[in-house]
Amino acid sequence: MLLAPQIKNLDRELARFHGRLKTAAVFVALLATALLARAFYLQVMQHDYYIQRAESNRISLVPAAPNRGLILDRNERILAENYSAYTLELARAQTRDLEATLALVGQLIEITPGQLRRFRRLLAESHEFETVPLKSKLADEEVAILAANRYRLPGVEVKARLFRNYQAGPGMAHVVGFIGRINDGDLKRLRAGGREQNYKGSVHIGKTGLEQSYETLLHGRTGFDQMETDASGRAVRMLSRIPPVPGKDLRLYLDAELQAVAEHAFGDYLGGLVALDPNTGGVLALVSKPGFDPNLFVDGIDPETWKSLNESPERPMVNRVLRGIYPPGSTIKPLMALAGLELGLRKPADSIVDPGYFTLPNSSHQFRDWKRGGHGVVDLQRSIAQSCDTYYYKLAVDMGIDRMHDYLAQFGLGEKSGIDLEGESSGLLPSRDWKQRRFKQTWYPGETVIAGIGQGYHLTTPLQLATATAMLANGGKRIEPRLVQAVRDPLNHIWQPQPAVVHRQVAIDPENLGVVRAGMMDVMRPGGTAAAAAAGAPYTIAGKTGTAQVVGIKQGARYDEGRLARQHRDHALFIAYAPAENPTIAIAVMVENGGHGSSVAAPVARAVFDYYLTGKRPGNMKREAGNAAE
Missing domain, CATH: 3.90.1310.10 (Penicillin-binding protein 2a (Domain 2))
Structure with a gap:
């Protein structure tokens, strides 16, 4: 069956075409508008931003x-x-x-x-x-x-x-x-x-x-x-x-020449020394021996050199003045004597008869004096000059560990001094509460006895001892030690002094302080424990020797330095200030395994005093420096 051919509707086709054309025109117009809007936004609204981006590509x-x-x-x-x-x-x-x-x-x-x-x-x-x-x-x-x-x-x-x-x-x-x-x-x-x-x-x-x-x-x-x-x-x-x-x-504040004199005075010994100006807290010298060459670290130290420094038995990387902690030994006795006077437990004229040992009531244990046979009749001033252990054994028992702790803490023992260096140790000032917290144990009377002569749990740094010595020299003013004296601005080239920081002023009866100072001056006079170190000095020194035990000695045995290896010998300690009448320098010396403060540590301090107060250098120092240079 044949279908009749369909006749197209041209008007309808044309209308559709015009509709599509209009739609395309609107789309093109919208797209052009969007492009123009985007161009306007980029070129006008974001002009500054993209200029900066372009500049950043061009400018570094x-x-x-x-x-x-x-x-x-x-x-x-x-x-x-x-x-x-x-x-x-x-x-x-x-x-x-x-x-x-x-x-x-x-x-x-x-x-x-x-x-x-x-x-x-x-x-x-x-x-x-x-x-x-x-x-x-x-x-x-x-x-x-x-x-x-x-x-x-x-x-x-x-x-x-x-x-x-x-x-x-x-x-x-x-x-x-x-x-x-x-x-x-x-x-x-x-x-x-x-x-x-x-x-x-x-x-x-x-x-x-x-x-x-x-x-x-x-x-x-x-x-x-x-x-x-x-x-x-x-x-x-x-x-x-x-x-x-x-x-x-x-x-x-530090004097490089004084530092060199102090380092030279140690000879072959290891140890630490710090000298302070008791009036400003300025650090005049700070020696930790041995040292190391800081130039090794600037460009990156090689592993072998670092290992040798880090594993050396002499520990050259440890600052002994700030981080080395040692029993203060007899250097604590002037502070103990002052505590006895200030707390009303002793008067200057009070004396004891020292038989060479001390025994606690209801005990047979004897705490020996360093001098066999004792010192005889000893008052407070002579107890300092002769470093009588027995006197301070009894004083410590009468005082008790907690009063001892509280009084000595005023002089900076057991806490950081505040020096402008990192890594300072706080040491240890024992008390009943501390032992209970640390060991969950009670405090025993015998521990109080040995604490009275700076042994037992008591640990200090040389810097703490120097700070306490400076307080004895300046009348009880605790000034934070400072190395930096002034800061210079590179723009105006003006030095700006750094103010001293006074931590506290300990109230001390001048008469009591005078008795203790007199005892420290007697230490340096004939009959005192460090008289040889002061011989011929054109100025007056007030000092105190000390010994810090390294290995224990059995009850009844005597310490024989000659039979011990050097690393097992006692540490030698010495504190002092000078001139005694108007102090301008206070010092603490610790010589590791030096044996005796009087014969080893005190001469180191004397060399420092001589240079600082008179300009005198050790006689062989220049010659040795010249030989080293050759």
Whole structure:
């Protein structure tokens, strides 16, 4: 069956076409409107933003590390300074084949195995985008060779860096400290303190000593150079510069010459010494022997050297003045005598008969005096001069451990002094409550007896002893020890003195203090325990010797130094101030395994007093220094 052909409706087709055309036109119009709107938004509304983005591609901010502040002694002798040198560094992210690059560099200039080991260690500790030093302090010839071969060494850079130099050497290491490369721990602390931005471009930070304590002042403020760069990232020209602000300089109370005299006076012995100005709290000398060379750490210490320092039985990395804790021994007796007078337990004229031992009531145990047969009739002043143990055994029992603790605590024993160095130990000043908390045990009467002569649980640092001695010298004013005397602003070059910090003033009856001081002066006179150390001095010294036991001695046995190995001998202690009538220096000396304070520690103090008060140096010091230089 044939169908009739359909006739198209042209009008309807045309209407449909016009509808589609209108729809397409509207769509094109909307799209054009959207494009115009987007162009308007990008070109007008976001103009400033994209201008900055474009500029950031064209302009780079290069951090400029500031010069680190200097550290000077009281006479402005330089202890820590800066110098510039070239360093060979590798950027891991820009080095295609690290091992091949290292091999090629090794063919061009000398690279030692130690430098390679240090490089690999630093590489493991660094981020991928950081440059890692391979060799520092390049010679001019080495710089020229590397510059001529730069096209062969992608990722290899020669940079001018500032290095730290410690002129004073090992004797000042525990005071000045050292700087080292910034590690992850340092970065974490900088971020927490909101200071990370100020360390852009810096690779070192203070690690110990004053370099650590005064890091914020010494570092300064980082500057920035605004550099125009081409498409390959190469600098074309400098557009602007925010100059770095150098760190502030530190001037110390400490005298470098006095420090050298003190270190020399120790001879072959190990130990610690601290000398204070009792009127200001200024640290005049601080010796911890042995020391170490702080310059070893500036450029990254090699593992072998670090191991030898860290594992040495002499412990050169330990600051004995701040962290070494020792029984104070008889150096505590002037404070005990003052406590007896101030608490009303003794009068200056009260005396005992010393048979050479002390026995607690209802006990057969004898606590021996250091002098066999005793000292006979002893009053308070003579008990100090002769260092009579028996006198202080009885005084300690009458006083009791808690009153002893409370009184001695006023002189800074058992707590940190507040010196401007990190890592100070608080020592230990025992009490009933302390023993109960520490050992869950009661306090025994015999422990009170030996505490009276600075033995037993009692532990102090040389710095604490010096602080207490300074209080005896200045009438009971406890001033926090300070190394930094003044700070100099690099912009105006004016020294700003640092104020003394008075911790407390202990109320002391001047008559009681006078009796104790007289006893300490008698220590240095004929018949006193340290008379030989004061012989011929043109000034008057007030002092007290002490001995800190290292190994226990059985009851009834006698201490025989000659039969003991050196490391088992007693520590020698000595505290003193001078001139006794108007003190300007107070000192504490601890000689490890020195045996006797009178014969070993006191002469060290005498050498320091002689130089500080009269300018006299040890007779063989210059000659030995000259021989060492040869």
